[in-house]
Amino acid sequence: MRLHFTVIYDACVLYPAPLRDFLMRLALTDLYRACWTEMIHDEWIHNVHKKRPDLKREDLDRTRALMNAHVRDSLVTGFEHLIPSIELPDSDDRHVVAAAIHGGATLILTFNLKDFPEELLRRYNLAVQHPDDFIFDLLEQHPASVCEAAATHRRSLKNPPKTADEYLDTLLKQGLTQTVGLLREWKVVI
Structure with a gap:
């Protein structure tokens, strides 16, 4: 096992499916530990279902279950108590940072770099990166x-x-x- 560092996936990199699927394949390489939360799952599933109401909720929930089952130690829990203490421009993103801290992540993978200012993340020993750069x-x-x-x-x-x-x-x-x-x-x- 070569898990050198931990990366938390923001919801925006889990939708659309081609990027999510590629990131799941990369997580299985053990080059790093990928993690997320049920709140992150809820967010990407909500966004998928909003844009694609033709998709069945049970199919999206099956994807969630497969992700949790196949990527070792991926689901971060017990981080909620940290959320109120996190400072970010958008309070709706605080759960991602709280989960990253609690889950031992050093990197947040997101398209929304402006929502996670580097100067604020440094307080939490975190960095942010676009999926293409990562x-x-x-x-x-x-x-x-x-x-x-x-x-x-x-x-x-x-x-x-x-x-x-x-x-x-x-x-x-x-x-x-x-x-x-x-x-x-x-x-x-x-």
């Missing part, structure tokens, strides 16, 4: 593991299956521009 850094440091996670993710897509180029185009639509640029060099193994 995955790109992992890819530079551990190309074989990240490429295998991408290949496993691509092979799992059945409806419809995707070629390597189609898969990389999907990741590009998730805002992973640097990552895809580097993954294209490894396309043959994806």
